[in-house]
Amino acid sequence: MFCRRLNGRNARGRWIVTHANRLILAHLWLAFGTFAAAAVLGAWQMWVRSPLPAPLAKPELYFISVTAHGTVMAYVVTTLFAMGFGYFVAETALEQPLRGRSAAWVGFWMVVFGLIVAAVPIFLGRASVLYTFYPPLTASPFYYAGVLLVVTGSWIWAGLMIWAMALWKRQRPGQAVPLAMFATVANAILWLWTTVGVGAELIFQLLPAALGRKSAMDVGLARTLFSWTLHSIVYFWLIPAYIGLYTLLPRVAGGRLYSDTMARVAFILFLIFSLPVGMHHLLMDPEHATGFKFLQVALTAMVVLPTLLTVFTVSASLEIAGRVSGGVGVFGWIPALPWHRPMMLGSGMALVALGLGGFGGLINMGYGMNAMVHNTSFVTAHFHLILGGATLIMYFVISYEIWPKLTGRAPSALGLLRGQLWLWFVGILVVTLPWHVLGIWGQPRRVATFDYSNPVVAAWTPWVTVSVVGAVLMLAAALLLLVNLMLMHGGRAVPDRQMHYAMPVNPRTRVPAALNGFALWNVIVAVIMLLSYGLPIGQFFWLNAPQPVIHQVSP
Amino acid sequence: MSAEPEPQRADPVWRLAAGIAIMIIAAALFGFVVVPLAQPDVATIGPLTAICRAIGLRPISSTTARPVEPRAPPAVSQVTWTNSILAMIVAGDPQKGREVAEQCTTCHGEHGIVAETQAPDLAPAVIPNLAQLNRAALFKELSDYRSGSRKSDIMAPLAQSLSDRDVIDVIAYFAAPATSERGSLIDWSTPNGSIADLAERGLPGRHIPPCASCHNMGSGGPIGTPALVGQREAYLEQQLKLFKTGERGNDIYGSMREIADRLTDAEIVAAAKYYAAMQ
Numbered sequence: 104m105f106c107r108r109l110n111g112r113n114a115r116g117r118w119i120v121t122h123a124n125r126l127i128l129a130h131l132w133l134a135f136g137t138f139a140a141a142a143v144l145g146a147w148q149m150w151v152r153s154p155l156p157a158p159l160a161k162p163e164l165y166f167i168s169v170t171a172h173g174t175v176m177a178y179v180v181t182t183l184f185a186m187g188f189g190y191f192v193a194e195t196a197l198e199q200p201l202r203g204r205s206a207a208w209v210g211f212w213m214v215v216f217g218l219i220v221a222a223v224p225i226f227l228g229r230a231s232v233l234y235t236f237y238p239p240l241t242a243s244p245f246y247y248a249g250v251l252l253v254v255t256g257s258w259i260w261a262g263l264m265i266w267a268m269a270l271w272k273r274q275r276p277g278q279a280v281p282l283a284m285f286a287t288v289a290n291a292i293l294w295l296w297t298t299v300g301v302g303a304e305l306i307f308q309l310l311p312a313a314l315g316r317k318s319a320m321d322v323g324l325a326r327t328l329f330s331w332t333l334h335s336i337v338y339f340w341l342i343p344a345y346i347g348l349y350t351l352l353p354r355v356a357g358g359r360l361y362s363d364t365m366a367r368v369a370f371i372l373f374l375i376f377s378l379p380v381g382m383h384h385l386l387m388d389p390e391h392a393t394g395f396k397f398l399q400v401a402l403t404a405m406v407v408l409p410t411l412l413t414v415f416t417v418s419a420s421l422e423i424a425g426r427v428s429g430g431v432g433v434f435g436w437i438p439a440l441p442w443h444r445p446m447m448l449g450s451g452m453a454l455v456a457l458g459l460g461g462f463g464g465l466i467n468m469g470y471g472m473n474a475m476v477h478n479t480s481f482v483t484a485h486f487h488l489i490l491g492g493a494t495l496i497m498y499f500v501i502s503y504e505i506w507p508k509l510t511g512r513a514p515s516a517l518g519l520l521r522g523q524l525w526l527w528f529v530g531i532l533v534v535t536l537p538w539h540v541l542g543i544w545g546q547p548r549r550v551a552t553f554d555y556s557n558p559v560v561a562a563w564t565p566w567v568t569v570s571v572v573g574a575v576l577m578l579a580a581a582l583l584l585l586v587n588l589m590l591m592h593g594g595r596a597v598p599d600r601q602m603h604y605a606m607p608v609n610p611r612t613r614v615p616a617a618l619n620g621f622a623l624w625n626v627i628v629a630v631i632m633l634l635s636y637g638l639p640i641g642q643f644f645w646l647n648a649p650q651p652v653i654h655q656v657s658p
Numbered sequence: 659m660s661a662e663p664e665p666q667r668a669d670p671v672w673r674l675a676a677g678i679a680i681m682i683i684a685a686a687l688f689g690f691v692v693v694p695l696a697q698p699d700v701a702t703i704g705p706l707t708a709i710c711r712a713i714g715l716r717p718i719s720s721t722t723a724r725p726v727e728p729r730a731p732p733a734v735s736q737v738t739w740t741n742s743i744l745a746m747i748v749a750g751d752p753q754k755g756r757e758v759a760e761q762c763t764t765c766h767g768e769h770g771i772v773a774e775t776q777a778p779d780l781a782p783a784v785i786p787n788l789a790q791l792n793r794a795a796l797f798k799e800l801s802d803y804r805s806g807s808r809k810s811d812i813m814a815p816l817a818q819s820l821s822d823r824d825v826i827d828v829i830a831y832f833a834a835p836a837t838s839e840r841g842s843l844i845d846w847s848t849p850n851g852s853i854a855d856l857a858e859r860g861l862p863g864r865h866i867p868p869c870a871s872c873h874n875m876g877s878g879g880p881i882g883t884p885a886l887v888g889q890r891e892a893y894l895e896q897q898l899k900l901f902k903t904g905e906r907g908n909d910i911y912g913s914m915r916e917i918a919d920r921l922t923d924a925e926i927v928a929a930a931k932y933y934a935a936m937q
Contacts, residue, residue, distance in 0.1 A: 162859060319744050368674060375678060392714030397689030398682075405681055554862040617671035627675065631682060642714055 122200040123190050124509050126207055130187025131502060133215065134180045135584060138495075141175035142581035144168045149534065149574035153567045154555040162551035166231040169549065173234030174225065176490065178253055179218055181340040184498050185294070186210070186260040188343050189287045191505055193267045195602035196281040196350075202270065203263045210263075213256030221249025233549060235333075236304055238325050244313035251305050254298050261291035272620070279614045282366055283350040283604055289370040290342040292621050296378055296628060297339055300331025323390030324643040330381035331636060334403070338377035340490055342370070344497030348417050348450055351504055353605035355446040358424025363607035365416045367618045372409035374621070375628055376402060379635035386473050395639050396470070402635065403468050410461070414454075423608070445520040449500030452528040456492025459532075460485055463539065478549075481542025484535040491577070492531045499524060499584060503591075508602050512594040519587055527580035533573030537566035735908045736805040737798045739881045747793045750830025758828040761816065762788070770832045772890060783892035788832045790885050796829040798882035799908075807908040853928040866920050869929065880910065891934035898926045 150157040151165050194201050201207065223245065224230040230242035268280055268288045280288075308325050311317040349369075353360045360366065382399035385391055425436025441447050463485035466472045476482060503520050507513045514520060541563055542548075553560045553567075617623050694712040695705055703711075710716040737743070767773050770788030788796065802808035803817035804825075820828070855861070860868035872879025873886045886894065900906035901918035909915060921929070 318748055319741060364670070368670075371674070392712055394686075394690040394694065394709075394712030395714060397693060397712075398685050401685030401689065402682065552862065556863055615671050617675075623671075623675070627678065631678075634682065634686070638714060646715070 123194050123204060123207070126201075126204060126211065127187045127191045128509055129211055130183045130190070132588075133211075134183035134187065134498075135502070135588060137175045137183075137218070138180045139581045139585055141172045141180070142578050144172040145176075146574040146578040148172065149571045151551065152553065153571045154553075154564050155568065155571060160552065163228060163231065165551035166233065167225060167228055169233050170231050171222065171225050174221060174250070177234060177336070177340075178250060179214070181336075181490070181494070182253060182257045183214060185290060185339065185343050186214075186257060188346075188501060188505070189260060189264050189291065191509070191602075192283045192287045192346070193264060195508070196283040196287075196604060197267060197271045199271065201263070202267060206259050207263055210256040210259030213259070214253050217249045217252025217254075217256060219249070220252060221246050224249075236301060236309060236325065236329050238309070238312070238320055238322050241309065241313055244310055247305050247310050247313055251302070251310075254302060257294065258298070261295050264288050264291035278612055279363075280619055281604065282360070282363055282607075283346055285367060285619070286342060286346045286349070286370045288621065289374050290339060290346075292625065293335060293342065293374050293377065294339050296374075296632075297332050297335040300328045300333075300381070304328035321643055323388070324640070326385060326388060327382075327390070327636075327640055327643075330384045331378075332381070333384050334381045335377040337486070337489060338373050340494045342373060343501065344453065344494050345370070345373070345413060347446070347497045347501045347504075348413065348453075350604045351501065352417065352446055352450045353420035353424060354603060355444050355504070356421050356424035356440050357428055358420055358605075360605045360607040361416045361419035361423065363609075363611060364614065364618065365412055367614065369409040369412040369416070371618070371621075371624050372412070373406070374624060375631065376406045376409065378628055379631045380406070382635075382639065383468050383473075386470050387477050391639050395635065399635055400468055400470065402631075417450075417454075420605070443517060443521070445503045445517060445524060446500045448521055449496045449503075449524050452524060453493045453496040453500075456488050456496065456528070456531060459535075460488030460492060463488065476542050478547060479542035480538040480546045480548050483548045484538035484542060487531065487535050487538070492528075492535070496524065496527060499527070502588065505602065506588060506591045507597045508600050510592050511596055511600055512591050513597045514587065514591050515594050519583065519590070523580050523583040523587055526576050526583065530573045530576030530578075530580055534570045534577065535573075537570040537573075541566050734910055734912075735798065735802050735807045737801045737882065739794075743797075744794075744881075746826060747797045747829065750793075750826040750828075752827070752830040754823075755827035755829070755831030758820065758824045759831045762828065762832075766832075783890065784896045785890070786893040787888065787890055790888050791833070792885065793829050793833040794882040795884040796832055797825065799884075800825050800829065802908040808906065853925070853932045856925065857929060857932055864920055866917060869933075886933040887936045889933055891930045894930035894933055895926055898930065899923075902926070 147157070147159075148165060148168050151160050190201055190207060221230070224243035225246060227243075230246035232240040232242045232246070236247075264287055268284055271284070272278070272280060304325050308317075308320045308328070312320050349360060349366045380399050380403040382391060382396055383403050386396055386400075421440060422436050425439040428436075428439040428441070430436030430439030442451070463481065466476060467482060467485055503514070538546075544563065546553075546563055553563070555561050555564060690712050691709060694700070694708040697708060700708045707716055762770075765772070765782070765785050766788050770791075772782060772785050772787055774782070799808060800817050800820070803810060803813045804820070806814065808814075817825075856866065857869045860866050860871070869886065872883045875885060875887075897906060898918045898921065901909065901914045902921070904915055907915060918926070
């Protein structure tokens with residue numbers, strides 16, 4: 104069936120992607136198209152919240168906009184990118200055609216259809232639930248059905264990734280799965296685990312309530328199930344970014360990956376420690392005992408291990424590259440790195456944003472400190488640095504790296520690409536750093552308009568106004584991204600369409616079985632999830648608990 | 659290919675797994691045992707209770723017994739929205755309710771819509787329509803009349819004469835059909851103007867939230883919040899004024915008393931007109 108395309112190999116027998124280009128480009132283009140639309144909404148939201156006179160400044164429109172912006176950015180852009188990039192890795196890292204491409208297309212169209220089904224009620228004002236599934240806010244059943252379709256479509260992707268790796272391993276017993284694919288499958292497995300929480304909430308609580316089948320739902324249980332998803336989803340967004348740092352960046356920098364084993368351990372630890380930790384979103388909630396909050400916060404803190412492993416391994420890989428390029432002295436290797444390359448520049452920016460966002464996260468994670476910034480702009484600033492800063496910048500540069508492989512066309516000049524990265528990076532910092540300050544001063548998140556005649560609120564004016572400027576820069580960067588990607592469909596032809604991943608310093612063909620698959624780690628995740636969520640969820644069913652906090656949907 | 663020997667030991671993996679296990683056990687030990695036992699209240703509640711509370715097997719409450727409240731609680735409302743009450747109020751029989759409702763329709767009109775010609779001796783302008791109210795709102799107000807939380811020389815004795823079953827049935831008769839109860843979050847057709855601003859967007863400068871944030875269909879206000887759309891003008895005006903003076907006080911947390919207190923008399927009149935005119 105593939106013979107007409109030389110089995111994906113060129114005349115010299117080297118692998119070139121030919122089979123899934125349209126599939127991958129469809130995912131990535133839809134991701135970035137919806138991303139740019141959501142960026143327009145984001146910029147308008149900043150404007151409305153500011154004292155500057157904004158058009159259409161109505162609270163109900165603001166909440167519609169927040170719902171659309173959040174749903175697209177958090178669920179649609181990230182999921183589509185992870186899917187598209189995952190298909191790319193499966194073809195290029197495993198060097199074989201993707202199996203089940205028809206199923207992959209079905210998954211894609213499910214996401215498209217789900218997106219439309221969810222978008223219509225949002226813009227009709229029937230789903231202004233702010234993209235987090237927290238009752239008592241309830242939306243039109245179409246909104247929930249749409250989100251469920253997006254998630255179900257992405258499960259097809261997860262299944263295909265796991266299948267592709269299993270087939271590859273069966274054909275090559277004992278051989279080490281390429282790191283990029285190993286990490287992609289880690290993410291697919293993480294995604295399946297992640298979506299169980301929100302999936303259960305949607306199917307058993309929100310949809311029956313929205314359809315009028317249930318007149319009341321337990322808000323505590325709903326919040327607990329959503330917390331299951333809420334932190335691990337962030338790692339689902341981040342893992343493609345980390346794949347870029349581990350498998351693309353060292354090569355672009357002109358060096359090698361410091362350690363393949365450390366990378367595998369880091370991805371395994373991300374899988375384990377991103378799941379049983381969501382209760383740190385419920386620190387102010389009354390329905391859980393302190394011991395479980397403590398346990399999950401302690402497990403949250405352990406994500407420091409894979410994070411520091413990553414910082415160490417990536418820095419060491421870059422140091423190798425810098426010294427190969429002639430850098431000397433303790434820090435001399437840093438300026439010797441090829442900063443003119445978008446992947447290099449963007450990775451540096453992403454790590455800065457990740458560092459700043461990470462420090463904010465430490466504050467949100469601490470019980471006492473969280474109490475001071477709970478539900479303020481500080482929280483919004485934190486997750487915008489992680490998603491808008493670290494994650495999306497890596498998505499941009501990964502796309503800049505793989506687009507020529509997909510289209511066969513190279514960008515004519517790198518200036519526009521770097522310009523886009525700088526605009527976005529400066530923009531995200533100018534938006535989020537004032538939010539941190541405003542949050543500490545008590546500016547609540549998720550509030551549409553403020554009364555700037557109040558002296559306390561009036562003091563926020565300069566900071567809010569500055570962050571509007573940042574939003575404009577980000578919007579410009581979002582639009583420039585589309586231009587840059589578009590230009591890479593024309594441009595000069597690239598001589599080599601083979602995707603090269605970074606080689607480790609010590610290449611190995613074999614690794615311990617446990618670092619080449621996920622059976623053991625899935626068992627460990629199951630055990631830890633049972634320990635950390637078993638009783639907190641079970642108490643809603645088993646214990647004679649006090650009267651639950653319930654929400655009546657319709658009397 | 660590197661000359662490095664293939665790893666012979668499976669150690670790294672097991673060390674990793676063991677490390678994870680040790681970290682989790684240590685975290686659990688701290689969270690469930692060490693930290694609860696280090697709290698000052700262990701002296702009064704005992705170590706076992708402290709640990710059970712940290713696990714969530716015992717509810718957390720203050721360590722000392724609460725003194726018995728000598729006075730009766732303020733009569734705001736005796737209605738609590740437990741699961742059983744919520745289940746109960748949807749279980750009424752509208753057919754039986756129709757018989758009970760015979761004593762209601764004299765004033766409130768057939769199907770809960772007051773006919774303008776009806777009962778002129780009872781000052782009909784201030785008798786509210788019941789038709790568009792949901793079951794929770796009807797249940798709360800009727801229960802408040804029964805318990806004395808809401809005062810009326812006419813309604814209180816009538817409500818007290820009803821049995822629990824009568825209440826459930828009669829609200830089933832008057833309640834709006836379930837399908838119409840989740841309407842649009844936002845009424846797009848609202849006219850502009852200062853009173854529409856107040857009703858739909860509130861006046862943040864004067865700390866007045868929009869009426870629509872609770873009283874619109876499906877807007878997520880407290881359970882038992884009545885719909886205002888199509889309610890009779892004189893009734894709305896009268897009730898806002900009663901809230902303002904505090905003569906009516908069955909609003910939980912005093913939210914309506916506080917809002918009404920911030921409204922001018924002219925705004926009360928205009929708001930009543932606004933909602934009465936809306937269909």
